[in-house]
Amino acid sequence: MSRQDSEGGAGYAFVLASVAALGGLLFGYDTAVISGAIGYLSDYFGLDAHMRGWAASSALTGCIVGACFAGVLSDWLGRKKVLILSAVLFSVSAVLSAIPESVTQFAIARILGGLGVGAASMLSPLYIAEVAPARIRGRLVSLNQLTIVGGMLVVYFVNALIARFGMHIGGEAWNVASGWRWMFASETIPALLFFVLLFAVPESPRWLVKNGRNVAAFATLARINGADQARADMAEIGDAIAHEDRSVLQLLRPGMRMAMFVGITLAVLQQVTGINVVLYYAPEIFKSVGRAADTAIYETVIVGVVNVLFTLVAIWVVDRVGRKRLLLVASAGMGASLAALGLAYQLDRFEGLLVLLLVLAYVASFAVAMGPVVWVVLSEIFPTRVRGTAMSVATVCLWIACYGVSQTFPWLLETFSGNSFFLYAVMCVLCFFFVWRFVPRTEGRTLEEIEQDWA
Numbered sequence: 001m002s003r004q005d006s007e008g009g010a011g012y013a014f015v016l017a018s019v020a021a022l023g024g025l026l027f028g029y030d031t032a033v034i035s036g037a038i039g040y041l042s043d044y045f046g047l048d049a050h051m052r053g054w055a056a057s058s059a060l061t062g063c064i065v066g067a068c069f070a071g072v073l074s075d076w077l078g079r080k081k082v083l084i085l086s087a088v089l090f091s092v093s094a095v096l097s098a099i100p101e102s103v104t105q106f107a108i109a110r111i112l113g114g115l116g117v118g119a120a121s122m123l124s125p126l127y128i129a130e131v132a133p134a135r136i137r138g139r140l141v142s143l144n145q146l147t148i149v150g151g152m153l154v155v156y157f158v159n160a161l162i163a164r165f166g167m168h169i170g171g172e173a174w175n176v177a178s179g180w181r182w183m184f185a186s187e188t189i190p191a192l193l194f195f196v197l198l199f200a201v202p203e204s205p206r207w208l209v210k211n212g213r214n215v216a217a218f219a220t221l222a223r224i225n226g227a228d229q230a231r232a233d234m235a236e237i238g239d240a241i242a243h244e245d246r247s248v249l250q251l252l253r254p255g256m257r258m259a260m261f262v263g264i265t266l267a268v269l270q271q272v273t274g275i276n277v278v279l280y281y282a283p284e285i286f287k288s289v290g291r292a293a294d295t296a297i298y299e300t301v302i303v304g305v306v307n308v309l310f311t312l313v314a315i316w317v318v319d320r321v322g323r324k325r326l327l328l329v330a331s332a333g334m335g336a337s338l339a340a341l342g343l344a345y346q347l348d349r350f351e352g353l354l355v356l357l358l359v360l361a362y363v364a365s366f367a368v369a370m371g372p373v374v375w376v377v378l379s380e381i382f383p384t385r386v387r388g389t390a391m392s393v394a395t396v397c398l399w400i401a402c403y404g405v406s407q408t409f410p411w412l413l414e415t416f417s418g419n420s421f422f423l424y425a426v427m428c429v430l431c432f433f434f435v436w437r438f439v440p441r442t443e444g445r446t447l448e449e450i451e452q453d454w455a
Helices: 002-047 051-075 080-097 103-131 134-169 173-185 188-198 204-212 214-225 227-242 248-252 257-271 275-288 293-321 323-346 354-370 372-379 385-438 449-452
Strands: none
Touching: 002 051, 002 080, 002 103, 002 134, 002 173, 002 188, 002 214, 002 293, 051 080, 051 103, 051 385, 080 103, 080 173, 080 188, 103 204, 103 372, 103 385, 134 173, 134 204, 134 275, 134 293, 134 372, 188 257, 204 214, 204 227, 214 227, 248 257, 248 372, 248 385, 257 275, 257 372, 275 354, 275 449, 293 354, 323 354, 323 372, 323 385, 323 449, 354 372, 372 385
16 A cells, blocks of 8 residues: 555544544533533532532443443444434433433433443444554544543533623522533534534444445445555454354453453543542532632633643554553552642642642643543453453443542542542552553554454
């Protein structure tokens, strides 16, 4: 294949990855919209710490269910069709979350959106990994994480603008009565865009081969990698599928057991190291050290900007430095930042911008690896024959851990104040040693080559 053809194929793969990554944008938008709304919503419904945790984490119960069934549905219907379904769920949830008159109605609406988030969180990186050339797969899968944090940044800006508008026209009372509703309603715009664009992309070539649609699969692979490489890819995929055993019990077989252990543990560690404490509750953390409500929301925008910038760094270096090295650097930086944050609380040292700077250091460490690289590794380490099911299991475990962290943090902050950050710092230490001991190197290798290592 000529250099020009190679560049054209990479460009086409980038277009496909960009559309699929809009699922990541909605993932970020849907999960982070609660950060600006939770304070006003809590005042509107009169919520205590436990109910505030439920309002923030109710969507995550939907994420658990969505991730649980997305793998099975995507193996049956295809990656593309289930992503379209997730776009529908995002749209419905955005509307219903804006009009509830009880916490129960709100929770049901958020759970519907969570179903879409759970499906997209698994299928967007999976689809990208299955269409991406091996040489740039890390960067393209990391694009999904960029859109996740980009979605978070966009909604932080939207929340801040709505809160500021509310303060001008009706003060705090307007934001408590109506502002949070507009925050949730704003999600309908990116949700409808995702829905429309999905009809323009092809199905995953690996799913097509699994389902006997070789002509369509070859056409997509040839457009990405050229005809010669497409023939080689078809042979590799076909060989992997020919030896598959569709029984779910194979997830527990030797070799596969280790892949599942690595995938599940890494997914859980991504959450229990505390990222959603910051992303969901940043305004509440800043308010707990004396910031005004609107100032806390503006500072959360800065958190979003840093998250995006360091995710861009991750995309630039993930295929150069390698997954494992980045994960080690990230877990060390996150642990140090959280320990310092806990110490700042303990010593009552809140002067100036100290808490904000420590939060930004933590977010930068997470964004440079623990966010994007975990999704890259999860999309790479499972064999084609069970990739959908295995990714589903790992993602379900991720969302269960995310729910546990999000549900308990308001109570931990209220009960133990900043000492709760030491708990997450310990999790970062555990993460460092786990990555060092168990996570394999996958950069620059085809998915089928990685599969052979487990075998």
